[in-house]
Amino acid sequence: MKKSDLHIPFEFENRRPIILNRLLYVPSNYDKHQLFNEDIVFENDNNIAIEYCSGNGDWIIEKAKTNPNINFIAVEMKFERARKIWVKMHNQNLKNLFVVLAEAFTFTKFYLKDRDVFEVFINFPDPWPKKKHKKNRLIKKAFLKDVARVLKKDSFITIVTDHISYRDEIIDTFLKSLEYRAVFQKPYFVQNIQNFGSSFFDTLFKSKGKAINFLKFQRV
Template sequence: MESAAALIQLDPLIVWTRVNWAQIFGNRNPIRVEVGFGNGSFLVAMAQRDPASNFLGIEIYSRGMRRALRRIERAGLNNVRLLRAEASAALPRLFGPEEVGEVYINFPDPWPKKRHWKRRLIKPSFVETLYRVLEGGGRVHLATDHFDYAQEMLASFEGQDGFLNLAGEKAFLTHPPEERLPTKYEQEFLREGKTIFYLVFQKVVLGGAGLAQISKL
């Protein structure tokens, strides 16, 4: 109950200035962000699995918000907050440099028609934002069932100095990385026998902590 009440209060958090996250979460635990959380099942499962982290879900449509709030309430979680916003506009305003520990972007809308590709979320300017807000050693986890979007993701991340592709240069995984929890879309795609492309990029700060933390997927 308490968690949902807190979330409803935070729902109109369209604050276009920096946010005091320690105040919002009530602690200074690492922050993990999921962009486009859909029905919230992945976000909630992650938050249950890792109570020592704070989770922020950013979702552009309100449809899933109610369902996600119910899940959070049922699970009695107090380490999750939801924000209705467009992620590429919100992230650079909500976070200063190195404030985010991990980012998850699962099955971003692929906009399959070529004339719509410019609407895709993953592009060099957004990747630059991700790099700025991530702490050294932090990771961006992506999954898509679209081969050409996966290629575009690779090009955008590998074009950003300081991101290391943990699957190896120009490579992605076609099996889920260890410990990955499946999302709703992922479960449907797997049932349909589709190939899924998984990508993980780590922010490497030369001479800093980032290098020491690199581990294979």
């Protein structure tokens, strides 16, 4: 598979969600999600884990390879990055991986069923460090509410970030939510999890000597 093998077969004005060879594309500025009636399907009914904000997919590709009994969904809203994951998925014949080219909140709200997901991971969500851009942060009350809807009871969500103020904001949002309980004791994060895996940004930040924070919450 090559980059050029992924074709979106319509113009922007005629945009619609579509599944193309194990990639679900949900166009931006689109509001007829209810018209889409296909499902993401795997070869078996194994548990589904989602990684939101997958970037170039280093972390989820490795997880899919080493955990063939889990079905993984990579969610990434940038076309070039989602396409990179899609190419690697096909070239490495990873049948337990599916790529979603979509904005994470929209995908969760309109394309996932209640209590269908076994685990969620978010590695280095964009922190939008400037005050005027903070509104763009993904991990907010409304998003976590929808993630809670799709998570199975007792399942986990893990978030990894180097960014201290985003870390504290995320913890605060979880603690205010009735749908989750903290896995780690106060201050509710740890700075290492054995065998967690590594992503592009994990490697980059570690090479700069930055501390990495792991936050983990359980759906109650």
